[in-house]
Amino acid sequence: MLKYLLIAVVVIWLLYSPILRRARQLKRDRRTAAPTAAPGPAKAPQVEDMVACAHCGVHLPASEAFRDAVNRPYCSDVHRIAGPSARRSGS
Ligand SMILES: [Zn+2]
The missing domain is CATH 1.20.5 (Single alpha-helices involved in coiled-coils or other helix-helix interfaces)
Structure with missing residues (x-):
């Protein structure tokens, strides 16, 4: 028991x-x-710009994007080296 x-x-x-x-x-x-926090209106939630990878179109936060010489965003270093896709470079 x-x-x-x-x-x-x-x-x-x-x-x-x-x-x-x-x-x-x-x-x-x-x-x-x-x-230290004073009572008042709540802060707005932090919002970050999203960018599309110039090679594959995947969306990612702007701060995490890999940039090439002309500041195009890429999802990874591999896609940065591969460059923009032919389909997307026209736009
Ligand atoms: Zn990509």
Whole structure:
């Protein structure tokens, strides 16, 4: 009987401990971050421009694009070296 009780306690502990740890961490994060933040309108979410790869047309954030000499965006260095596709270079 005691064995089952022990198993039940272990199972409950396993279920709750990650949740409690996370809640405690969130509380700590809020405490360290909050004092400097002034109450006011919420900041707009950061938006980043998306660009299409000049070779394959895949869209990616502008900051992650590989650029060639004339500043065309590419999804990867391989596509930058391959250059713009014939289909897309006309536009
Ligand atoms: Zn590409």
